Amino acid sequence: MRIELEKRAEHSQLMTVVSPLIAIGLTLVCGSILFISMGYNPVEALYAYFIEPLTTSWSIEELLVKAGPLVLIAVGLSVCFLSNSWNIGAEGQFTMGALAGSIIPVLFYDFTSPLALPLMVLMGILGGMAWASIPAFLKVRFGTNEILTSLMLVYIAQYILDFLVRGPWRDPEGFNFPESRIFDAAHVLPKIGEGRLHIGMIFAVVAVLVVWWMLSRTLKGFEIKVMGETPRAGRFAGFSGNGVVWFGFLVSGGLAGLAGMAEVSGSIEQLTPVISPGYGFTAIIVAFLGRLNPIGILFAGLLLGLSYIGGESAQVSLGLTDKVTRVFQGMLLFFVLACDTLILYKFKIVSNAKGVKEAANV
């Protein structure tokens, strides 16, 4: 007896919705096994991870703060991934967006006009786009593998940030700590409510709606999906392969840059050597868990945001290492990709082991 995958005639509508849920279920099962093997009560640990953070308004707000950049980056990545370009370097574009967005508050801190914030937003987007255009150019011009180039540029961006906050951009009154000066109030994104939530989350929601509309209703979205699925048919339709590569990278780079700028200006309010708990990488999981659909990404962003908060909460209440968060996220991506198979295939159990043996014995 063995299991065979049989191709379905069409995409299964049901599985498109159900497969991410199966993946979440499998992640929880494996997570429980992990907790048991580490000597924790799995029910307690999962409660601390996924339920406890939802019981206080403070942590729900914190969840939205974390989900904001994840959703913003993942929405951009969905455009890029749908067009079959693999931008793995959103983390670097996030960092460069944060740096470009910090030019005004760090170097021109006297410029406190109301124009400053819109300019910072624009510079953040441009910074991310500029960083993303490097792998796009290399791919279009030389056929370089964009997975490698975009990933390697992440580390370069991080070292540039590190160099700036330890060197030229270090706060002159900061007692030699590797930090930039604290941003002027005119350079900080407006808050929503009393706590830490800022309008970065609104950027994310707007991006979700705009990209959803673009992908489902416009010719540009159609072009992206055609070129992603079948480039040959795309050329037959008269679309340009290089144009789509550029578009995907610029949109994803721009949104990652915006997320970086919003994180620095809205949450941290200064530049530090580390400004992201790996948002750019986690957003890849968000994009796939959300089925590369902007509306799905909104929910997936909240779930992955929860895994960050849950990690902190479990660290406090159970003394679990924060590495568990990374393990959870990794398992989730693994299962999401595996369960995707169910959308186009179904399992079939075949039994005829007898004949196989005969042939092997001859």
Next chain:
Amino acid sequence: MENEQRSGPVTGGEDLIEAKGITKRFGDILANDNVDLVIKQGEIHALLGENGAGKSTLVKILYGALEPGAGEILWKGKRVSISNPAAARKLGVGMVFQHFSLFEALSVVENIALALPKGEKIEALSKRITEVSQKYGLPLDPAALVADLPVGIRQRIEIVRCLLQNPSLIIMDEPTSVLTPQEADQLFITLQRLASEGCAILYISHRLEEVKKICHNATIMRHGRVVGGCDPAVETPASLARMMVGGDVHDITAGATEAQPGDVMLKLRNLSIPSDGAFGIELKNVNMDLRGGEIVAIAGIAANGQSELFDAISGETQVKDAYAVEICGVPVGKRKINDRRLLGSAFVPEERLGHGAVPGFVLSDNILLTRYKSDPELIKHGMLNQKLAGEMEKRITVSYDVRMSHDNPEARSLSGGNLQKFVVGRELDRVPKVLVINQPTWGVDAGAAALIRQAIIDLARGGSAVLVISQDLDEIYEVADRIAVISRGELSPAELLLR
């Protein structure tokens, strides 16, 4: 001469392998339908059939690369199940593939060693290679680097590799398609020698002359079924071809009305394109005038420049000389595909799924694929008019009898014939002035083929110019007014077809 070459008594040989009732289904397509085949020891057995007749599927089942859905295989009278190629090799079945599976950076002996069981020293193996290759007239230098060797020698490596495993049956898929006539003659001598030693050979080829020359028996397949067997020696290539295509007499409605050629709608002037990569074909000075109201067919064996020519006319490949391609009097050599569509031309490529249509898209989205530019009302301010696309989808699927399990399914769920009717209907629905269609009925059932051919003829009789590129001679005789032949990237002048 021919009879001398077909040496060795074969009628008395014992049954080596017998396939009974082999059935294999891929989705909606029955690739093998209750196929029976018997190969005797020491015989060269031809397997004939058109593209898509099911030959490759059958061969893959015999070699263990595919598992049959039903049926059984007897090897020397005993029932066996060949679950993978290693099991096939163990039985004594070897295969020489159409596309080589060699590592260019390794030497001949290294390549062969990779395919054999471990343990043999390279020096000993080199000696064996030299012995076997000498014995069968296939001289090989074991130390030579594969990258430096021409294709004829590379095929020799594959054959020697196969022979070193002492097979009782060798399957050869189109072995002469890459060989020069001299190399092919050399191969025939080897095959006859093998056969005389009792080794059976299953020989797949489109070249009927050589089948007649070397094969003792032939099995003919059509649409997944075995339709007959014969002794190729007593047949002619023409009679073999007739068996492959089937004796069905189609009604030719083109002949009822004579073509009334009008103005030149598509003109090719010294169209030359260098070859694109190792498998591309160079187009050399292609000239043609296609007039409104007529159908010109381009005949030719696969991979002689048909797709290159199609791409150059459609605009997927652009050329430096604008005047090399003219559509409706406008030089378009440098223009893109949609500019050419706007001039009134339409294109149907050979590959329906993945070129003519996006597999995972619903039909209405696939209408947008080729018509968003030529039908301006489909796009308003950059937004898709999906309602109109849906209406067009209904109109086209009804008038071209596209059968679907539910309305507006994904393109991949349609059977080949129904998808082809859709892809052709999508273009004909525009009533184009120029239609270029590559392999209009490739792998399509008879009913759909008749509908498509009639639609093409009707379009031409309405005054449009139609260029049909096809490898199916019956089809060409059915629809064409003039015929040209393409070979190695050169196009002959189009001659009037006399019915």
